[in-house]
Amino acid sequence: MRTSSAVISVVIPVYNAERYLAQALESVTRQTCSAREILVIDDGSTDGSGEVARRYPNSGIRVVWQPNGGPAAARNHGVRLVGGEFLAFLDADDLWEPRKLELQLEALRAHPAPAMVFGELIQVRNGCDPQRQDVVPCGDAMGAPSVGTLLIRTQDFHRVGFFDTRWRVGEFIDWYARARDLGLEEILVPQVVLKRRLHDDNLGVRERAARQEYARVIASAVARRRDSGPAAANLDHGSSAGGGLAEARLAAAPSGSPDLSRSAESPSRPRWRWLRGAPVTLALLAAVAMLTVGVASPVSPIRVCLAALAAVFLASAVPVLALRWIRPPITTFMIWARRRRGRGPAVHHEWVPYEAVAPSMRLAAIGAEDVHFVSHAGFDWPSIRRAARHNREGGPQRGASTISQQVAKNLFLWPGRSYLRKAVEAYFTVLIEAMWSKRRILEVYLNIAQFGPDIFGVGAASRILLGKDVASLSPQDAALLAAVLPNPDRYDARRPAPAVRLRQVMIMDSVRRLDLDPDRL
């Protein structure tokens, strides 16, 4: 049975594996259910790998070269070029068992919901005779998710997204965690489908650095789950029972859950947005009228109260309205910083218009501080509820301030935590959201946010901390600056601590998921 109506695309990344590639290709072309499309991505090999692939006697194999970018980049490149309904990967030194595609396709077809099929794999070593190129098994067969045993519908792969090229060793763990978070079901075919070759190389110092990456990959997966829906709750509630330890099982969301479609949605603005100016104008007019009446009429307690209320409202609303157009010359937070530093030098601050700030920096601020910035009306209620639950349960104090709330706080209020401050902050947040555009809110935020003990705004921050112009910040630079925002007194972008580096990575991850055009904000 060498034919199939299914269109399966196979992507085979290769980097300097000329010795094994022909065998790998043979294991693909001799499948009982043949792949329609076989694409070899030559990842800048310096040996004859590309040549081996091109000379392989099967016209169905395409070979595409790319400069060396690692397995994640090579697989992504391949996925962009193939058009099959199903997708599978094979590393150039591994071997598929002949029924791999047949068994897995059958399993996947019996399962219409979004799913990923894996199978068992067995590790092998090179045999004694290098001429015969045989392999000997090493250990028992094991069922474990692995990129070489995966078969998935291409559309489901794209829901999860490409492999993250920042990771050197953990890219499949990262991808798999994302797939699970989306609710993709996992099917394990109970047969060996892959022989994975072990090499005798003596791994050195670099391996240790690579191992550290596992912790980073998982930390970013955990952070992502906390930032999103129901799976997060499971993680947060993983608690220990008596002396034993709790096993957290991340419940996969039911198939067809709204989570799956979320990645396709782009954040939208509330429909009532155009109404924003109207109530504010009316409120201002009403306040002026009340004040006039209160002042002009005979004294009565009610009128005095009304006039006082109106005066308070005007005294706060008029400056906020004015700041929609004029630059805030100074903020209360700058005054506090200056007071705390005594008679030392003034704080560093320089105003930069929105257009002059690198788009990467605008996105990094949103990705780091307020991922729902464009769609909320000043308060991110789901995050507030999560933080409240977390704090109630005795975890480390966590906040959920939006960018709008932070602007209100930094401009008009004082540092610290109290209910009074929260209330006043909420009041100013409502005013700001009502009177300014999101673009203006972000512009002011970028210009007044604190990046160091005496550094305010991205202009001064990028010049002093990174020695760069704010217009030319790379995504890495921007994420690094945004990483110090939660604790500018302790974190230093010039000498980033490991925690800052990790936050930087997570912010870049978050930005990648935003799917926002900063110029259209």
Next chain:
Amino acid sequence: MNTRFAVDKSRVVYEVLEGEVLVVNLDSGHYYILDGTAAAIWQQLVDGATPAEVAHALSTRYPADGETILEAVRRFVAELTEEGLLAASDRATAWQGGSGAADAGDLGPTFVHPVLNRYADMAKLIQMDPIRDFDETGWPRRPMPPER
């Protein structure tokens, strides 16, 4: 109580992130999330403090009974070693009162018993993920599978 501990770097990796610690056991594939007291204790232990020193540092911070704290630390250390995350080390250098105390800023006002949250949802994947290295000999290159 007077033993010092260390992380076996070939099997265990960890990351400290804003008062939380994520620890991965590469052999078992389990990962652990420590926060609050657990994170503070971990930090002090890997900085070279003995359980007794950790308990002492905590008892100066909390009104709780010193014995209770010492017992909690002892049990937590036993859990950590049982899970293969820490092992007794023969280093002799005394603890300098390092970063653990400084990072403990997220601790609440009352002593909360340290909790080791274990997660197994990616265990097989972590166990089986080939560790690759990139150099002229090509990738993937893999280590031996973990010994059983």
